[in-house]
Amino acid sequence: MNCTDATQRIEERPLGLLDDAEAQALDAHLADCADCRAVAEALDAIHAELAEPQGDPVSLSPNLRSRVVDAMDAEHALAAKSKGLVVAEAPDPQRVAATGAKISLACSYCHDRTQRAELVFCAACLAPHHEECFAEHGRCCMLGCEERSTVRPTAGVEPRPRAHRRRWHGRGLIVFALAVGLPVAAFGVYRLTRLLTTPPALTVTEYENGAPVALGVGEAKVIEVPYSPSNPPEGFDTRPIDFTGGYQRFYEDETVQVEWLNYPNRVVLLLHGLEEGPSTFRLLFPASHTALVFQIEVEGSAPRELAHQERQAELATLAPRELRKHMAQSLDRGDGFLEGHGPGEEHFLWLALQEYEGALDAGNALRDHQAAEGAVLEQADRERIADANMKLEETREAYARQRDELERRYEQTFTQRLPAKRKLAALLALMRGIGHEDDVQFKRLRFALEDSQRGFGKRWEGF
Amino acid sequence: MVDELELVQQARAGDREAFGALYDRFAPDVTRLLSGMRLGLSAQDLEDAVQDTFVRLHRSLARYDGSRPLRPFVLGIARHVAVDRCRRQARSGRTKQAAPEPSLEPSAAERAARGERSALIQQALDALEPELRAAIALRHQSELSMQALGAALGCSQPTARARLREASHRLAVELRRRGLVPGRVV
Numbered sequence: 001m002n003c004t005d006a007t008q009r010i011e012e013r014p015l016g017l018l019d020d021a022e023a024q025a026l027d028a029h030l031a032d033c034a035d036c037r038a039v040a041e042a043l044d045a046i047h048a049e050l051a052e053p054q055g056d057p058v059s060l061s062p063n064l065r066s067r068v069v070d071a072m073d074a075e076h077a078l079a080a081k082s083k084g085l086v087v088a089e090a091p092d093p094q095r096v097a098a099t100g101a102k103i104s105l106a107c108s109y110c111h112d113r114t115q116r117a118e119l120v121f122c123a124a125c126l127a128p129h130h131e132e133c134f135a136e137h138g139r140c141c142m143l144g145c146e147e148r149s150t151v152r153p154t155a156g157v158e159p160r161p162r163a164h165r166r167r168w169h170g171r172g173l174i175v176f177a178l179a180v181g182l183p184v185a186a187f188g189v190y191r192l193t194r195l196l197t198t199p200p201a202l203t204v205t206e207y208e209n210g211a212p213v214a215l216g217v218g219e220a221k222v223i224e225v226p227y228s229p230s231n232p233p234e235g236f237d238t239r240p241i242d243f244t245g246g247y248q249r250f251y252e253d254e255t256v257q258v259e260w261l262n263y264p265n266r267v268v269l270l271l272h273g274l275e276e277g278p279s280t281f282r283l284l285f286p287a288s289h290t291a292l293v294f295q296i297e298v299e300g301s302a303p304r305e306l307a308h309q310e311r312q313a314e315l316a317t318l319a320p321r322e323l324r325k326h327m328a329q330s331l332d333r334g335d336g337f338l339e340g341h342g343p344g345e346e347h348f349l350w351l352a353l354q355e356y357e358g359a360l361d362a363g364n365a366l367r368d369h370q371a372a373e374g375a376v377l378e379q380a381d382r383e384r385i386a387d388a389n390m391k392l393e394e395t396r397e398a399y400a401r402q403r404d405e406l407e408r409r410y411e412q413t414f415t416q417r418l419p420a421k422r423k424l425a426a427l428l429a430l431m432r433g434i435g436h437e438d439d440v441q442f443k444r445l446r447f448a449l450e451d452s453q454r455g456f457g458k459r460w461e462g463f
Numbered sequence: 464m465v466d467e468l469e470l471v472q473q474a475r476a477g478d479r480e481a482f483g484a485l486y487d488r489f490a491p492d493v494t495r496l497l498s499g500m501r502l503g504l505s506a507q508d509l510e511d512a513v514q515d516t517f518v519r520l521h522r523s524l525a526r527y528d529g530s531r532p533l534r535p536f537v538l539g540i541a542r543h544v545a546v547d548r549c550r551r552q553a554r555s556g557r558t559k560q561a562a563p564e565p566s567l568e569p570s571a572a573e574r575a576a577r578g579e580r581s582a583l584i585q586q587a588l589d590a591l592e593p594e595l596r597a598a599i600a601l602r603h604q605s606e607l608s609m610q611a612l613g614a615a616l617g618c619s620q621p622t623a624r625a626r627l628r629e630a631s632h633r634l635a636v637e638l639r640r641r642g643l644v645p646g647r648v649v
Contacts, residue, residue, distance in 0.1 A: 007646070011635040015602050015627050035645070042644040043635060046584060051603035054498035060510060065486055068514050072474075072482040072521045079522075080477070110550035132554040 001029045003036055010040045014047030109133035109141045120150035203290045204282075212297040215256065215273040223269040225283065225292065233267055234284040255279040255298050273298040467533040475524050486517060492534065492605060493517075493541045499604035500545045500596060501588055502552060512548060516541045535614035538605055542597045542615060549593035580643065587637035595630035602627060 001009075009018055009026045018026065030037045106113050108127040119128040122140040124147035129140070131150070140147040207213070207223075215221050227233060251258040255277040261268040267283065279296040470488075473481035490513060497504070497512050504512065519540050527536055588596055601607065601615055613623035638644040 008632070011631045012628055015599070015631050017624060017627055017631070038645050043638070046638060046643060047603070049584065050499075050501075050588075050599065053495055053604070054501060059506070060490070060494060060513070061506075064510050064513065065483065065490075067510075068486050068490075068517045069479055069482045071514055071518050073477070073479055075518050075521045076477040107554075110554055111547045112551045112554070130554050133550060136550075136553055 001025050003029075003033060006030070006033065006036045007039065010036060010043055013040070014044055107133050109137055116153075120152050122147050123149040123151045126151075200289050203288075205290060205292050207292055207294045210293075210295060212278070212295040213271065215271055215296060215298050216300050217273045217276060217298060219273050221271040223271065223294075224266050225269065226266045227285065229265065231285050231287040234286055251281040253279055253281075256281075256296050258294075269294075271296060276300065468529045471524055471527055471529065471533065474521065482517075482521075485520070489520075489534070489537045490517075492538060495604045496538055496541050496600055497545055497548075499600040500549065501585060501600075502545065502548055503585075504548070508548075512544055516544045519544065531614060532611060535607060535611040538601060538607070539615040539617055542601060545600070546593040546597050549596065553589075553593075583641045583643055584638070587634060587641055587643070590637045591630065591633055595626065595633055598623075598626050598630045599634060 006026060006029045009022055010030075012018055013023065013026065030040055105116055105119055105128045107119065107130045108122075109129055110133050112130070114128075114130065116128075118130070120131045120134060121128055122134075122142065122145060125140060125142050125145045127140055127142045127145065129137075129150065134140070134150055138148065139145075213221065213223070225233075255273070255275050256279040257272040257274055258281055259270040259272070261270070269283075276298055279298065281294055281296070283292040283294070285291065470481050470484055474485055493513055493516050494509065497509060497516070516537075520537055523536075523540060527533070591599075598612075598616060601612060605612075605615070607615060609624060610620050612627075613620040616623050616626060618626070635644060639646050
């Protein structure tokens with residue numbers, strides 16, 4: 001141990017801060033070093049003097065005990081009184097001024113109560129101090145405040161209220177004007193440059209090199225046109241599509257009707273042939289100044305119309321007796337129709353009824369013809385006609401019941417909040433059942449169903 | 464002997480007997496610490512300080528949790544009172560010399576030398592910061608363990624040790640400066 005270490009330990013020893021090993025090492029050093037021994041002796045003597053009791057507790061005056069107990073009792077009474085959260089009323093300023101009362105503050109350093117005018121205040125946190133206390137401590141004595149200067153209230157000078165707020169008010173206006181004015185100015189410059197610059201010429205592209213899209217009357221066709229998200233077609237709308245109004249009819253003439261469906265990367269066109277003839281429409285891409293032109297050729301008549309016309313023609317060529325036979329066959333077959341279930345049966349029922357009524361008309365025409373010629377109907381024919389009339393009534397009633405049931409089921413299916421996929425599937429089954437497979441509505445539905453199966457189902461929620 | 468916690472609870476309830484018992488138990492320790500600070504208080508001032516300590520103790524009883532010994536808690540309050548007095552005296556510059564009465568009958572020269580020496584020690588103590596002075600006084604006058612000393616100083620045990628170390632060094636420096644201890648003032 002050298003003398004420097006020893007000096008430190010000599011200082012600490014009288015306060016009992018050394019452990020045994022340190023004390024032994026110090027003793028060993030003191031045995032050898034006369035200088036350190038002298039220091040140790042002097043310090044030990046002073047500390048021994050300081051450790052002597054100063055005065056005698058017995059010398060406290062005998063009535064101090066009762067004074068202390070009284071003071072503690074008074075303190076307790078005061079605390080008990082204020083426990084009920086009694087809020088003191090604010091003193092009347094005039095009364096305070098009249099009585100000459102002054103508010104005293106306590107110094108943050110020595111906690112001595114003093115008049116406000118005699119104190120100085122920390123320049124940072126305004127903690128009150130005696131000037132001497134602040135000087136002695138060297139800085140503000142509040143925890144965390146390192147301020148080294150003080151302020152003193154100036155008599156007779158009224159503080160300017162809210163001066164800084166007014167200043168900020170003006171600055172806020174400038175900031176607001178800049179925040180509004182700059183975007184408006186930028187937009188104006190942008191519009192001006194747009195007006196002054198001439199747009200490039202439109203580039204026209206023919207769909208499939210101008211080959212016409214063939215389409216039958218009443219037939220529907222789907223065309224998908226891909227595009228880049230940065231180059232959307234005119235009128236592009238990214239909002240979710242709802243079933244009832246989502247298809248935007250953007251083109252219709254006497255020949256064809258075109259509807260479209262937006263997707264983020266492609267447009268789906270639904271072409272619907274109305275009448276025979278050629279047609280043209282174009283899809284405009286404003287971003288790239290290009291247009292895609294579709295040539296459409298609607299041909300022939302709708303297949304269902306043709307079938308109906310053929311049926312009418314066939315019926316017209318039948319002899320009266322063959323018509324009657326046909327009627328009977330229809331009746332025999334018709335029994336089974338009435339027992340069917342599901343929305344698809346309705347259409348067959350409807351067809352059967354049409355056919356039956358047609359046959360009945362034919363039979364009536366035959367009877368009238370024979371009556372006019374004076375011939376008498378055979379008994380069997382009369383019975384058959386009576387049976388047929390009865391059967392017709394039954395059929396009509398059954399048809400009405402079926403129709404009600406159908407409407408009920410339709411309502412049930414489409415007013416319930418079912419997943420879109422299920423609704424679409426039910427609707428498709430319905431339309432397939434009533435033979436509308438060639439209908440544009442059917443194709444639209446089928447497309448929607450396939451679309452939902454491909455993962456776009458969310459779009460149809462709530463439909 | 465009544466349990467300390469029980470005494471505290473009775474005092475909280477406003478029992479005068481308990482106040483008296485608290486006074487009887489801790490007044491000697493408090494007086495010894497306050498006088499051990501060597502603030503040069505007159506008898507009246509010392510009694511005021513003792514009374515101040517017990518009034519403050521009554522206010523602080525509500526936050527005494529009972530899990531720690533009561534004596535360091537009381538001495539901590541007495542330390543606060545002593546430090547405040549010390550600061551007040553430093554401000555007003557009223558610090559008086561309080562030469563202890565010599566116990567033996569020394570010669571006149573020795574008495575003069577001794578008075579001179581005591582005055583110098585008092586100056587060295589006055590030059591210390593009140594908190595360091597209180598730490599030394601607590602160590603000398605209270606015989607508390609290091610942990611209890613930490614509680615009385617309102618800090619942890621290692622911090623109390625560090626504060627005592629600083630106090631011992633600062634006192635030694637002041638004593639050297641006044642020639643009471645041989646050595647060079649660093």
